[in-house]
Amino acid sequence: xxxxxxxxxxxxxxxxxxxxxxxxxxxxxxxxxxxxxxxxxxxxxxxxxxxxxxxxxxxxxxxxxxxxxxxxxxxxxxxxxxxxxxxxxxxxxxxxxxxxxxxxxxxxxxxxxxxxxxxxxxxxxxxxxxxxxxxxxxxxxxxxxxxxxxxxxxxxxxxxxxxxxxxxxxxxxxxxxxxxxxxxxxxxxxxxxxxxxxxxxxxxxxxxxxxxxxxxxxxxxxxxxxxxxxxxxxxxxxxxxxxxxxxxxxxxxxxxxxxxxxxxxxxxxxxx
Amino acid sequence: xxxxxxxxxxxxxxxxxxxxxxxxxxxxxxxxxxxxxxxxxxxxxxxxxxxxxxxxxxxxxxxxxxxxxxxxxxxxxxxxxxxxxxxxxxxxxxxxxxxxxxxxxxxxxxxxxxxxxxxxxxxxxxxxxxxxxxxxxxxxxxxxxxxxxxxxxxxxxxxxxxxxxxxxxxxxxxxxxxxxxxxxxxxxxxxxxxxxxxxxxxxxxxxxxxxxxxxxxxxxxxxxxxxxxxxxxxxxxxxxxxxxxxxxxxxxxxxxxxxxxxxxxxxxxxxxxxxxxxxxxxxxxxxxxxxxxxxxxxxxxxxxxxxxxxxxxxxxxxxxxxxxxxxxxxxxxxxxx
Numbered sequence: 001x002x003x004x005x006x007x008x009x010x011x012x013x014x015x016x017x018x019x020x021x022x023x024x025x026x027x028x029x030x031x032x033x034x035x036x037x038x039x040x041x042x043x044x045x046x047x048x049x050x051x052x053x054x055x056x057x058x059x060x061x062x063x064x065x066x067x068x069x070x071x072x073x074x075x076x077x078x079x080x081x082x083x084x085x086x087x088x089x090x091x092x093x094x095x096x097x098x099x100x101x102x103x104x105x106x107x108x109x110x111x112x113x114x115x116x117x118x119x120x121x122x123x124x125x126x127x128x129x130x131x132x133x134x135x136x137x138x139x140x141x142x143x144x145x146x147x148x149x150x151x152x153x154x155x156x157x158x159x160x161x162x163x164x165x166x167x168x169x170x171x172x173x174x175x176x177x178x179x180x181x182x183x184x185x186x187x188x189x190x191x192x193x194x195x196x197x198x199x200x201x202x203x204x205x206x207x208x209x210x211x212x213x214x215x216x217x218x219x220x221x222x223x224x225x226x227x228x229x230x231x232x233x234x235x236x237x238x239x240x241x242x243x244x245x246x247x248x249x250x251x252x253x254x255x256x257x258x259x260x261x262x263x264x265x266x267x268x269x270x271x272x
Numbered sequence: 273x274x275x276x277x278x279x280x281x282x283x284x285x286x287x288x289x290x291x292x293x294x295x296x297x298x299x300x301x302x303x304x305x306x307x308x309x310x311x312x313x314x315x316x317x318x319x320x321x322x323x324x325x326x327x328x329x330x331x332x333x334x335x336x337x338x339x340x341x342x343x344x345x346x347x348x349x350x351x352x353x354x355x356x357x358x359x360x361x362x363x364x365x366x367x368x369x370x371x372x373x374x375x376x377x378x379x380x381x382x383x384x385x386x387x388x389x390x391x392x393x394x395x396x397x398x399x400x401x402x403x404x405x406x407x408x409x410x411x412x413x414x415x416x417x418x419x420x421x422x423x424x425x426x427x428x429x430x431x432x433x434x435x436x437x438x439x440x441x442x443x444x445x446x447x448x449x450x451x452x453x454x455x456x457x458x459x460x461x462x463x464x465x466x467x468x469x470x471x472x473x474x475x476x477x478x479x480x481x482x483x484x485x486x487x488x489x490x491x492x493x494x495x496x497x498x499x500x501x502x503x504x505x506x507x508x509x510x511x512x513x514x515x516x517x518x519x520x521x522x523x524x525x526x527x528x529x530x531x532x533x534x535x536x537x538x539x540x541x542x543x544x545x546x547x548x549x550x551x552x553x554x555x556x557x558x559x560x561x562x563x564x565x566x567x568x569x570x571x572x573x574x575x576x577x578x579x580x581x582x583x584x585x586x587x588x589x590x591x592x593x594x595x596x597x598x599x600x601x602x603x604x605x606x607x608x609x
Contacts, residue, residue, distance in 0.1 A: 025511065050329045057446045080411045088520040118587045119458075135444050135451045137336070142444060142453055144460045147608075149426065149478075149583050151458045153442065167582040169458075190586055191587075195414060196608075248468045253499070255475045257424055259606045260504055264599070 034069040044179045050228060052180050052212040056134045056141070058245040059251065061126040062221065069197035070237055079196075085127070085237040091199060104198025112196050117256030119150045119168035121192025122185050122207050123223040123237065131244055133251050141174060141181070148256040154183050161186050166194065166203065181211040194225075202229040208236035217243040296560035313350065316388030316567055318551065321536035323544045326487055332448040332465070333489045335542050338442050339571035340542055340578060341435035342375045345383035348434075348509050348525035350393025357504070375572035378547055383583035385523065389565035396561045401528060406519040407437075408503075416601065419526065420504035423598070424585035426459055429495045429536050431508050434525075440580035441571055445564060450484055457585040463493055471497050473532075475489040478505070480536065491540040501531040507554060531558035546573040 047055040065073070071091060072084035093101060104111055110239040114120055120128060139157040154172040161171045166189035174183040183271030190203040205227045212220040219241040226234040292424035325333040339455065347542050377383065377504040387393045397405065411417040421427050421436070440455035450463040471481045481497035508525035519527060535554040540551040555563040589604045 051427075112607055112608075114608050117606055119584065133451070135446050137444055137446075140442075140444070142442070142451065142460075144451075144453075144462065148586075149457075149459055151453055151460055153453065162579070163582075165581065168584050168587060169582055243421070248408050248464075250462060250464065250471075250481075252475060255426060255478050255499070256606055258311075258502060260500070260601060260604045261415075261423060261425070261504070263606070264601060266504075 001124075008053050013083050015050070021187065043186070044213050044215070046213055050140050053176055054181075055134070056211065056219070057136050057179070059133045059249050060219065060241045061131040061244055062241050064127065064239060066127040066237070067124070067129055067195060067240060070195045070199055073197070086091045086205060087238060091233055092232045094230060094232055097200075100221055101198050101200060104193070104200055106198075108196055108198050111198070113192055114256075117148055117149060117260055120145070121168055122152070122170045122172070123209060123225075124178065124192060124194055125150055125152070126221060126223070126241070127239060131249075131251060144251060146251045147254050149253070170207070170259045179213060181209075183207075183209040183211070185209065198229070201207065201225070201227045204229045211241075214240075217245065219243075241257075242254070274423055274517040279502070300423040304525040309386065311575075313384045313391075314382065315391055315430065316365050316565070317540075318567070319541060319543060319549050321489065321543050321549075323489070323542055325542050328445050328447075332445055332450070333350040333491075333542065334445065335484060335540070335548060336441050336443050336575065337493070338440060338574040338578060339548065339579065340375060340440070340574045341433075341439040342377065342569050342572050343435055344386060344510060345377060346385040347523035348385060348508055348521045348552065349395055350385045351521060351523045361442065370609075372399060372519045373575065376545060379470060379541055379596055382568055386568040387525075387564065388567045390562070394527065395525065396564050398559060398561055401559045402519065404529070408529075409519045409522070415593060415599040418504060418597060419509060420502065420506060421509065423504055423593070424457060424458065424589050425505055427462075427509075427528075428498055428505055428507070429482075430538065430550075430554070430566060431479050432456060432459055432479070433538075433550055433552070434508060434510055438581075438583045439580065440574060442580060443571075451544075453580075455580045455583055463491075473497065476500070478581060489542055491538075493540070495538065496534075498530060498532075498534050500530060500532050500534070505529060506535070506557075507556075527557065531560055545570070 005044050007155045016235040044054055064085065065080050066085045069082060070081045070085050072089060073079070073082055103155045109115070125132070125145050125147070128145070128147045132143055132145045135142040135144070139155070141154040141156060143152045143154070145151065150169055152169050152172055152173045154174040155175070156174050158196055159173065161173055165171070166187050168189065168191070170185040170188040172185045174181055176182070185207045188201070188203070188205045189206065190201065192199050198241040205225070208226070214220055221240065221241045222236055222238040225231065278285070296374050325335055328336070329333045381495065385393050387395060390396060408417045412419065421431070438455045438457040442453040444451045444453070448464060448466050450465065452461045452463070459479060461482055463477050463482040465486070467485070468483065470483065474497040475481070476497055478499050479494050480495035482493050483495040484491055486492070501551045506526060507530050510524045537553040539551040541551070543549050547569060548571040549567070551565060551567040553563055553565045554560070589601070593599050593601055
């Protein structure tokens with residue numbers, strides 16, 4: 001890669017570097033990395049709740065770089081390289097949608113909804129570089145995310161999705177299939193992205209997630225993405241969620257909105 | 273096209289901030305302080321509960337479930353000036369309640385402001401904190417002085433337990449923890465019960481750091497380590513302050529930022545299978561001359577058809593802030609790791 005001799009505006013430089021990373025990622029597609037084998041119901045021997053479901057209570061985090069780019073990518077300024085989490089390597093965009101994604105990528109430093117402190121949506125909330133905490137009951141699973149105190153309530157009580165409302169974090173209804181928690185999320189709207197690289201969806205998005213515990217400290221996480229307005233077919237991302245085992249760990253804050261006001265109030269003459 | 277409820281927060285702010293009604297209900301038997309005489313109420317006595325909740329699998333008193341806020345019958349503070357001309361408490365009559373029956377106070381409960389100690393019902397501000405409060409109330413339509421709840425900041429404790437436009441609370445219990453999901457601004461708290469040590473004072477959280485234990489059937493929670501990077505985060509507050517009312521005469525609790533020494537002790541007392549009484553002792557030696565206490569019947573088991581929904585506050589609040597404070601936040605971007 002040819003070094004850039006002239007240092008321009010930081011944002012421009014970052015955008016250029018990112019563009020080259022995209023080109024490299026393009027060239028690397030086709031060689032999907034091997035996936036860890038997901039556990040089956042027969043293999044899970046970890047702890048269980050009183051109603052005999054795998055016990056997911058606790059603090060978890062996905063490692064890796066999907067937050068920056070869910071497709072395979074080389075490193076760029078501030079962005080670690082990554083294998084990608086998309087099964088098959090490439091997101092099956094419709095041509096016009098691919099153009100839109102590339103436009104998003106160019107504008108990502110201002111256009112990424114996360115930089116406006118909006119809730120991350122699903123599945124992006126799951127692989128942000130922040131932990132999340134699961135609270136598990138018989139009829140509900142709550143997920144609290146450290147980023148912007150986003151939350152989800154997954155209803156396991158057999159109730160149907162609500163109609164005529166959109167939610168940043170979607171409307172999640174789940175069920176256990178053996179030892180796998182299957183969560184069906186709809187009504188996600190069209191304002192969230194999958195990552196910082198501009199991968200996006202429409203309001204037709206439906207996400208089916210599968211949480212398959214491998215052992216007490218690992219869950220195989222898969223999300224099937226179905227959006228006929230943007231993609232040519234449903235596609236899947238998969239990754240591992242790791243249980244955080246540090247003693248006395250608790251979620252801390254990334255109160256994103258606070259940082260917006262901190263920036264705002266630092267303007268000369270505006271500090272009370 | 274689907275509706276979005278992301279504008280619920282801004283809508284509230286627009287409705288409430290400019291000249292909204294005060295916090296006094298005007299009904300009920302308790303003295304209202306009309307004619308210039310200070311209102312007075314009987315001394316506060318903690319409710320004695322004989323109710324024994326069922327037990328969770330790990331032996332905690334089981335208070336889990338979906339609750340809604342019981343509307344405050346009065347505001348926060350006992351008024352010291354005549355209250356004539358003040359309208360009903362709008363904060364407690366809007367939004368979620370419009371779809372559901374508003375839960376009522378338990379039989380025999382006294383309708384009173386929630387500030388119960390000191391007995392005069394006034395927040396014991398230091399002279400400096402009172403001066404600060406006056407300044408904030410006078411300038412509250414500038415964004416730097418605006419109510420943090422209107423900015424969509426996490427309101428902290430106990431303010432998140434003061435009835436808000438959306439009123440649902442999901443209380444869940446897992447071994448070693450009580451977890452509260454607030455419908456208001458999708459806030460949450462995880463309260464460990466395992467006696468773990470406090471966090472380093474350098475770690476601050478908008479909702480504080482909670483440490484809980486059960487005293488019989490009462491959940492007691494010590495909350496410390498609150499953020500104090502923005503003075504918009506106030507200790508408490510019901511509806512927005514009424515323009516023209518001097519800070520000494522407010523009944524809403526508004527305009528009191530806390531210091532780094534702020535701490536709260538909460539007591540959640542299950543009264544029966546449907547009702548939880550709430551008490552919070554508030555201490556901050558840099559702001560108050562003495563600790564003070566609020567207490568009220570806070571949570572009622574939600575109606576069967578009540579569904580908590582996402583309350584997206586900050587998302588879309590930019591237009592509201594522009595309208596209210598003439599501040600454009602649309603261009604501000606925040607680094608995400």
